[in-house]
Amino acid sequence: MSAPDSASTAPRRGLWYFLTLAATTLLLVTPSSAADQRPPSHSGGTEWVGSWAAAVTPPDHRPEVRRFHDQTLRQVVHLSVGGDRFRLRLTNVHGTKPLRVGAVTVAPRRGDRGTPEIEPRAAVPVTFDGRPTATVPTGAEWVSDPVELDVADNSDLVVSVYLPDPTGQPSVHYEGRSTTFVAPGDATASPGRNYESIGTARYFLDGVDVRAKTAGSVVFFGDSITDGVKSTLDENRRYPDVVADRLLKRPEPRELGVLNAGLSANRLLTDAGLGGEPAIARFERDILSQTGVRTVVLLEGINDIHHSAGEVEPRELVGVYEQLVARAHEAGIRVVGATLTPFEGAPRYNAAGEADRRAVNEWIRESDVFDAVVDFDAVVRDPNHPERLAPRYDTGDHVHPNDAGLAAMARVVELSELY
CATH class of the missing domain: 3.40.50.1110 (SGNH hydrolase)
Known part of the structure; x- marks a missing residue:
């Protein structure tokens, strides 16, 4: 069932990092x-809120861990709440070298679950500080510009990330419970036929925020x-x-x-x-x-x-x-x-x-x-x-x-x- 990894220090964060911490009232059975x-x-109110997240870890000895070079990762995230715009959170917190991102698109999922299919015309480019590329420093997380697109509650969002250079050690979430796909080259706008499944681990993606009334x-x-x-x-x-x-x-x-x-x-x-x-x-x-x-x-x-x-x-x-x-x-x-x-x-x-x-x-x-x-x-x-x-x-x-x-x-x- 469970076991951890160490790392006694918090990861470095850049000035780019969006943070919206709030105060509380929420959960469950027995108030104390x-x-x-x-x-x-x-x-x-209409504010930024986390809609999806995945905890990441350094890769261990498991043989299924992948590294990437001149390939596009396609990963499906299942949003909890939707909104009128959203932003992605990329991560290199456990990397050993800067992570170069060549292009990113997002699109609604098309077809059955467990497939990489999208409608190419629906693929929306994602930018970082107004540019289509980004370099995520070692030990850091990076947040995209807001993407002005309505996303529904309880919906699947397909995120395609082109990685032109050797990625080195990835930041990974092993048990994503959602199939991950990879294709050669920049396939961020591909309908999906050239993608192959590589298991259920997630790579380099640890959050999606939406702007919504919540x-x-x-x-x-x-x-x-x-x-x-x-x-x-x-x-x-x-x-x-x-x-x-x-x-x-x-x-x-x-x-x-x-x-x-x-x-x-x-x-x-x-x-x-x-x-x-x-x-x-x-x-x-x-x-x-x-x-x-x-x-x-x-x-x-x-x-x-x-x-x-x-x-x-x-x-x-x-x-x-x-x-x-x-x-x-x-x-x-x-x-x-x-x-x-x-x-x-x-x-x-x-x-x-x-x-x-x-x-x-x-x-x-x-x-x-x-x-x-x-x-x-x-x-x-x-x-x-x-x-x-x-x-x-x-x-x-x-x-x-x-x-x-x-x-x-x-x-x-x-x-x-x-x-």
Whole structure:
């Protein structure tokens, strides 16, 4: 399920970097005594808000990692909220050399999901400081000029990025749950017939902001469960996707952008060579620097327990939770704590790990550190055997919920508590 990577310093950012941090009120099931620290509610308005995001990591030893030269990457992003204009966020935070971008286009998806097809006449060029090209410095992120194009709620946007020079080490998100394609040369306006699939990893793209009437955005921060690694490919069935669908049924000014900052193998504490920096190290980039964030839902820690076979002490995890909540509150962002889901039957499960999980969950439910709590454990566990996932929700690895389990997690979020 989960593990992290290290990196103790926040990535460098240029003066170009757009930041819209907001104050809060949002999520979930059980408000706590931290409620008296909440910022005033947001009245809505036409502002920039995060609509889609992906957490990135340096590449590890996995053989499927690609590097690119004189090729075009085509990636599909599924927007939560739409708006009358948008901007892309490119990333080279884990690169080892400047990333030269030769051309970028965006277009609505055409045809079935899981295909690279677009209508060439619908491909809109994207510029950076008025130019069609950009060079993203090593360790940096880069934001495009606003693209004046109406994009719908709950829609797919096809992003094509031409990379003329050798890219070197990419910034990558392994479990994109959406097929990625590549074509030779500059194929940014190609209808798609010359593209081939290269798996589900995402490269060099970590966000899309839109200008819309919303109440802000919510970040779902976690590991492979939030990443939805066993959800159906190209179907947008991760639990944050299902929450986004529910939110879109509310009146426009009450919508929320939904940003998935799940990172497969991530941990709270350590870098184990997989899963990117630990949560404490990536918190600024993946939460505090997102656009319009009001609330974060925090579901992390099961990897620390599982992969240590119960040797991590609950107090160590609690210390990280407290740090993350304090940093979020300083930025005016509300934090919803989520209980850790069962994992009996997983390779490193033992009684000590289960005792640690229960201790952490009791603290999450009872500590009053969080602004609210959502009890995912209670939703997906087997009522007759609470140490394990309910069979109807188990993908077979005894850690990751299936589509039905992820939908059950999404349903426990009380939308009336999000504001």
